[in-house]
Every structure is written in structure tokens, then in C-alpha cells.
Amino acid sequence: MSEKTAITPTRDQDFPEWYQQVVRAADLAENSEVRGCMVIKPWGCALWERMQDVLDGMFKATGHRNAYFPLFIPLSHLEKEAAHVEGFAKECAVVTHHRLEMKDGKLVPAGPLTEPLVVRPTSETIIGAAYARWVKSWRDLPILINQWANVVRWEMRPRLFLRTAEFLWQEGHTAHETEAEAREETNKMLGVYETFAREYLAIPVLCGEKSESERFPGAVQTLCIEAMVQDRKAIQAGTSHFLGQNFSKASEIQFQGREGAIEHAWTTSWGVSTRLIGTLIMAHGDDDGLILPPRIAPAHVVIIPITPKEDSRAAVLEATEQLAAALRATSYHGAPLGVEIDTRDFGGGVKNWDWIKKGIPLRIEIGPRDLEKGSVALARRDQAPKEKAFLPAAEVPARIPAILDEIQANLLARATAFRDAQTRIIESKDAFYEFFTPKNSAKPEIHAGFALAHWNGSAAVEEQIKNDLKVTIRCLPLEDAPESGTCIFTGEPSRQRVIWAKSY
DSSP states (O other): OOOOOSSSSOTTTOHHHHHHHHHHHTTOEEEOSSTTOEEEOHHHHHHHHHHHHHHHHHHHHTTOEEOOOOSEEEHHHHHTSHHHHHHHGGGOEEEEEEEEEEETTEEEEEEEEEEEEEEOSOOHHHHHHHHHHHOOBGGGOOEEEEEEEEEEOOOSSOBTTTBOSEEEEEEEEEEESSHHHHHHHHHHHHHHHHHHHHHTSOOOOEEEEOOGGGSOTTOSEEEEEEEEOTTSOEEEEEEEEEEETHHHHHHTOEEEOTTSOEEEOEEEEEEEETHHHHHHHHHHOBTTBOOOOTTTOSOSEEEEEOOSSHHHHHHHHHHHHHHHHHHHTSEETTEEOOEEEOOOSSOHHHHHHHHHHHTOSEEEEEOHHHHHHTEEEEEETTSOTTOOEEEEGGGHHHHHHHHHHHHHHHHHHHHHHHHHHTEEEOOSHHHHHHHTSOSOTTOTTOOOOEEEEEOOOOHHHHHHHHHHHSOEEEEEEOOSSOOOEEOTTTOOEESSEEEEEOBO
């Protein structure tokens, strides 16, 4: 008989439903009254704020500053860049009126706008208009700006954090004097995302270039980080786009060059979103709920006082406060440890399971018997729920940072081992189709993983595979010396192996 889990169904039974249940059990978010939109609850918001804090510091360390641009974009701005408007047209929410009037007992739109306004799906065009006003000379460049904002893309198949009509993100937009500088920026920001995913989210990601069909609308080149989650599907966790001069020509971002000639700027854009929370859940979560890597967790430790008798309550609570103060005075990666104290009027078991489902890295229990022994019970979220270590209370503050680092390293090692075990080099078309065809028809949700296979660059082949298997090219890996070979689909020369997978 299998051991009971906090989350049902389990990952093996129904991964999509498991995911939804983890989001609810961890109290991260819920659906709102507007289809496709979500309410991000305090624990989920704290997790996003933590991601913001880390990324914002990384952006500023590379010379970027924050600004804010309008939510509404004139339709004429989008129309200036044909590939861009075509790429986003089906996802746009459009404002056509500016007031409401009562008619037959109902509020109806009134006051048609002279020009419809698109609710921001992304900001290249509205920011381009601002840069066109700001840039006059090569001395005005580069412009290195990021904004934290919400965007709207009318999603027909919503799923909390992964796909919602409105979501939160950051979008960096830069303008440069030369192509070389813009390409360097594109690569640099991809490196920032890769470092963040690996060192903070404990997610090993693959860096690569998108194929032409998967490229950001209007971009010359799209670079990405791709993560594998536990149902072996891929998630695009971040993108960095080299836009060339496409948007600067459309927005007329012109400047007088060093030799006196009028030139167009070279631009980039790059972003990650609250989709990272969904990626984190699916990369590390287990059948008891969320597991948070310590470096990104909103809090590192929860202290749970156990007070079965009223006569010992005051002493236990005093010891709890003293330990919390000592922990908060302890530094972890340059900041004070985040400590929660759970004094809710529930039993210790209920409180323990609540924090297990929330994914907090460490749980500490203090009860009357612990006080007598001068010890505490410590449990790690990366271990079985019932596994505990008993430590002298005086030693806990000094030992916690090393334990947190062990958890962080353990989660990255687990995720790396899982990804590597589910990645295959494929040498023939038959083997490729077999790899992506479920062997157990009763479980079509079981996905194969990552396939590394040669491809000749044909968009027709790419489209055929997508139609046949719902498999796409996730990226062309960035390699110093790619291994050339023969396309497994056509027999034609191939520059390198590419990564294929089913994806979110």
C-alpha cells in the first residue's frame, strides 16, 4: 500500500491536475471572475517579489535602469511593424470607447475613441516612440532600460501562472549605436537569465537560438533558455531578442553618427514573467506540494511552537521568539534569514503540513520536551516529511546557512539528473517518431523528454513534425563548435543537432 500524499492526484496519476492542486494547496493563486485572469495571493506574490528583487539587482549590476511606459498602445504604433502586428494580432485586447452610459437599465459603451488603443501585449512599439524622441546623437546611446509591468495576451487555454490573459513580467528594451553592441547585449541578458535560473531557481536550463518559425515577431534573432519539468515537457523560461533595425526604422529611432550621417539605432528586448513560478512548481514540486529553493524562497525557516499544555505555553513562545531573533540576525547570501513563526490555533500536524505544501525550506519545532533537552526538531523540505534531525538549539543559527546551501545544491542536482536522464540523441526518423509516440496509450500525458537530432533547417519539416507529433524545436543550442551531420528527416546536410520536445 502506497503512503498517503498531501496532493491528490499524484504527479504520475494526472500531472496537469497535480499542478493545479499544488498551486491551490500552496495558496499561491486562484482564478478570478474574469476568464483567464488570476488573483496572485500573498505567498505567490512574495515569491514573485523575491524573483523581482534578485533580477532587478542583476539588471542594475549590468547598467540597466527602471522606467515605466503606458499600458495603452495606439493601434497605429503596432501597424508600423508588419511582422510584429501579425504575430500579436490574435492575442490583442482592444479599447474602443472611453465611457459608459445607462441605456435601458444597462451600462453600455459610449464615446468611441478616435483611434483604438491596444492593451499592452509587449512594449516594443510604444517604447520605440519614446526612444525616437530621446535619441538625437550617437552620444545619447546606449539606452538601457527595463520596466516591471503587466501585459495582456488574450489566452484561450488558461492555466494559472503558465498561461493567463494578464500576467506580470519584466521587459528590457535597449538601443545601441552598432550592431555588435546590440548583439552583445542580447547575449549578455540571456546569460543573466541562465545564471538566475541555475543559481537561484535551481533549474538547469539549455541556452539556444529559436528557429525562424519560433522567433519573436519582428526580431532578427531570438535567444532563449529552455527548462525541462517533471512531465518531461519543455518550458520557455526566458527570451532575449536581437531586433536589428526593424523596430528603429518603424519607430524612426534615428541619430547623427560619429561621421555625421543619419543612422538608425540597433535595438534589443528581453523578458521573463510569472511563468517562472509555474516552471519552479513543475521542476521541483513533489506529491506533498511545492518545494522552494532557499535562494528564492520568500522565507527560509518557519518555527512551529508546540504547546499542548497551557502551563508550558509561555516558556515555549519565549524560546521561539529568542530563536527567531537569533536566526534573523544570521545572514544568508548577503541578507538576513527570512523567518516565519506559526502561532495559529491549530495542532502542530496541521501547521506542519501547511508549510510542507507551501514549500518552505526548513521547519523547526519547539515543544516542552525540546526545552528540557535544549534542542529543536528540524525538518528539510527536500527530504521525507517525517524525517527530522534534533539539534542543540544554541547551534541552530550557525548551522542553518550551510543546511540551506545543501538543499539548494540538492535541488539543482536532482533537476539536472532528471533532465539528463530524459534527453536522448536520436539518429533516425523512425527512432524519432518512436521516441515521441506514447508506448502506453492509457497514459498519453507521459511525454518523452528532449531529443537531440540533426535538422537541415527546413521550415516544412518543422511544420510536419509539429502536425504529426505536437513536437517543436525548442532551440538550436549555442555551441562553440556545433557537430555537423545529416538531417534525420531528409538526408540533407545539417549544421548541428537541435533540441526537440513537447512544450507548454
